[in-house]
Amino acid sequence: xxxxxxxxxxxxxxxxxxxxxxxxxxxxxxxxxxxxxxxxxxxxxxxxxxxxxxxxxxxxxxxxxxxxxxxxxxxxxxxxxxxxxxxxxxxxxxxxxxxxxxxxxxxxxxxxxxx
Numbered sequence: 001x002x003x004x005x006x007x008x009x010x011x012x013x014x015x016x017x018x019x020x021x022x023x024x025x026x027x028x029x030x031x032x033x034x035x036x037x038x039x040x041x042x043x044x045x046x047x048x049x050x051x052x053x054x055x056x057x058x059x060x061x062x063x064x065x066x067x068x069x070x071x072x073x074x075x076x077x078x079x080x081x082x083x084x085x086x087x088x089x090x091x092x093x094x095x096x097x098x099x100x101x102x103x104x105x106x107x108x109x110x111x112x113x114x115x
């Protein structure tokens with residue numbers, strides 16, 4: 001049995017939501033507003049994106065910055081702690097590209113353009 005304080009399980013608990021890795025991967029190079037982030041992640045609903053962002057913020061991986069203006073402006077960026085995941089996210093992308101090539105015969109994949 002794996003203990004509750006297992007670092008692997010802790011990591012999976014924190015970044016294991018369906019949209020959390022794509023959110024972090026998308027925010028790795030830029031700060032985005034909510035609608036920009038939603039457009040960059042086809043298929044994510046407003047409700048799910050809100051939920052996943054709140055969890056990432058609670059876990060210290062995303063910063064939500066609210067500007068006092070009308071209309072309201074909110075921006076999201078990753079924290080230094082989340083930035084440490086960047087090499088892992090890049091390797092996940094590379095692994096996914098290799099998987100698509102080997103298993104599905106898809107040759108052309110570009111992680112730099114992926115969300």
